[in-house]
Amino acid sequence: MSRMIANAASAFAPSAPVCDHTTSCITCGDVAVPMNVMRLDDERGLALCADDDGNSETVETDLVAPVAPGDRLLVHAGTAIAMLSEEGPV
Amino acid sequence: MKHVDEFRDPALGQALAGEILGLVEPGRHYKFMEVCGGHTHSIYKFGIDDLLPANVELVHGPGCPVCVIPMGRVDDAIALAHEDNVIFTCFGDMLRVPGSDGSLLDAKAEGADIRMVYSPLDALRIAKANPDRDVIFMAIGFETTAPSTALTLKRAKMEGVGNFFCMCNHVTIVPPLRALLDSPDLRLDGFIGPGHVSTVVGVRPFEFIPAEYGKPIAVAGFEPLDVLHAIHMILTQLKEGRCEVENQYARVVPYEGNPRALQVLSEVFELRPHFEWRGMGFISQSGLKLSKAYADLDAEIRYAVPGVRVADPKACQCGEVLKGVIKPWECKVFGSGCTPERPIGTCMVSSEGACAAYYNYGRFAREREVV
Numbered sequence: 001m002s003r004m005i006a007n008a009a010s011a012f013a014p015s016a017p018v019c020d021h022t023t024s025c026i027t028c029g030d031v032a033v034p035m036n037v038m039r040l041d042d043e044r045g046l047a048l049c050a051d052d053d054g055n056s057e058t059v060e061t062d063l064v065a066p067v068a069p070g071d072r073l074l075v076h077a078g079t080a081i082a083m084l085s086e087e088g089p090v
Numbered sequence: 091m092k093h094v095d096e097f098r099d100p101a102l103g104q105a106l107a108g109e110i111l112g113l114v115e116p117g118r119h120y121k122f123m124e125v126c127g128g129h130t131h132s133i134y135k136f137g138i139d140d141l142l143p144a145n146v147e148l149v150h151g152p153g154c155p156v157c158v159i160p161m162g163r164v165d166d167a168i169a170l171a172h173e174d175n176v177i178f179t180c181f182g183d184m185l186r187v188p189g190s191d192g193s194l195l196d197a198k199a200e201g202a203d204i205r206m207v208y209s210p211l212d213a214l215r216i217a218k219a220n221p222d223r224d225v226i227f228m229a230i231g232f233e234t235t236a237p238s239t240a241l242t243l244k245r246a247k248m249e250g251v252g253n254f255f256c257m258c259n260h261v262t263i264v265p266p267l268r269a270l271l272d273s274p275d276l277r278l279d280g281f282i283g284p285g286h287v288s289t290v291v292g293v294r295p296f297e298f299i300p301a302e303y304g305k306p307i308a309v310a311g312f313e314p315l316d317v318l319h320a321i322h323m324i325l326t327q328l329k330e331g332r333c334e335v336e337n338q339y340a341r342v343v344p345y346e347g348n349p350r351a352l353q354v355l356s357e358v359f360e361l362r363p364h365f366e367w368r369g370m371g372f373i374s375q376s377g378l379k380l381s382k383a384y385a386d387l388d389a390e391i392r393y394a395v396p397g398v399r400v401a402d403p404k405a406c407q408c409g410e411v412l413k414g415v416i417k418p419w420e421c422k423v424f425g426s427g428c429t430p431e432r433p434i435g436t437c438m439v440s441s442e443g444a445c446a447a448y449y450n451y452g453r454f455a456r457e458r459e460v461v
Contacts, residue, residue: 031128031286031312032234032286032289057208058211060211060238060241060242060245062241062350062354063237063241063348063350063351063354064348064350065350074286074289074342076234076235076238076286077181077208077209077210077231077234077235077238078208078209078210078211078212078238079209079211079237079238079241081234081237081286081289081290081348081351082289082342082344082348084342085341
């Protein structure tokens with residue numbers, strides 16, 4: 001038991017950006033982010049999307065295809081899981 | 091005014107809280123479970139339970155995928171990460187989850203090549219950039235996340251990436267809910283249903299809750315007014331003697347979910363006969379593994395994993411917390427032996443774990459006044 005606690009205690013906050021206890025973890029929290037489609041890679045079924053803060057990400061669009069630049073998508077773990085009809089929170 | 095502000099409007103929140111007060115019967119105790127870790131996070135972050143009457147109790151469910159991973163699976167992951175020529179990839183929160191002999195972060199410190207990714211697609215990119223090494227993606231999550239893994243596995247096959255493998259820990263939401271409802275030590279009056287899981291599976295899978303167990307459920311969004319609105323809906327059902335599934339989150343959740351996502355899931359995954367949940371034991375047909383068509387991408391087939399069942403630490407009461415039997419602060423080691431910086435149990439690791447959420451937002455306001 002004590003060894004277990006000692007090992008657990010050695011878990012330290014890494015320097016790499018991770019979802020830690022002070023922020024929200026996209027996966028664990030069932031969190032999805034609204035993003036706007038900027039550019040399409042039709043051949044590979046991918047889209048370059050940007051969130052409301054301007055952060056961009058390559059997103060799988062297979063589940064909501066077809067998409068067009070300007071569409072607003074709900075993105076979870078790099079995949080669009082729903083098409084949003086209006087600007088706003090999720 | 092940003093659109094999101096409408097869902098965080100304090101005046102509307104107070105008005106809704108006032109209506110909720112009018113719906114409760116004095117002398118009756120109401121116990122509602124929020125299934126999803128995202129709701130737990132919102133409830134503590136925005137102080138939603140402080141707006142509720144004292145006889146409305148929110149208990150936290152098993153909806154944090156990191157929190158339900160048993161120690162034995164962490165040990166299996168560490169064993170895979172230590173295999174020669176392997177790059178092991180996973181989401182950030184998994185790194186800190188203690189196994190029986192340290193965490194993935196400890197294994198990384200010992201020299202294993204473990205990398206954090208934000209999506210399965212990131213892991214596939216690493217595989218393409220390192221064709222002479224095996225890249226394993228540790229997949230966790232409910233039905234919200236599983237389609238992302240499934241699409242990436244399809245892409246790996248389609249693009250002929252032969253060095254990409256998946257250690258699948260995806261779980262499904264309905265079996266643990268059924269297990270909770272069958273549990274004799276937990277008496278619930280209703281459920282706040284998971285929002286984004288429902289985006290994929292739809293609302294229909296939750297119909298068994300009112301039909302078979304006579305409990306109302308409202309699928310809810312994650313803003314404070316969403317959660318309050320869902321509680322209002324459940325209380326209204328109880329007051330009117332109704333019992334059904336309601337969709338508070340209709341602006342995002344279609345009744346039928348995402349049929350394409352469900353099709354992809356059935357193509358890439360199949361149900362395991364049983365899967366172990368932390369604190370809840372083995373639950374039938376609650377976990378996913380790669381289907382026969384994708385077996386060549388299954389890390390657990392390519393490599394042998396120990397597969398040893400490890401008992402949870404005795405001091406840790408994550409199991410009771412996950413089942414809503416005790417509150418986080420009622421655990422013997424909460425805030426003393428177990429903190430977000432030095433977690434013993436999984437509920438203290440993930441930001442959506444009930445213990446971490448309570449530790450970060452709620453521990454200063456435990457004694458609350460009756461509204």
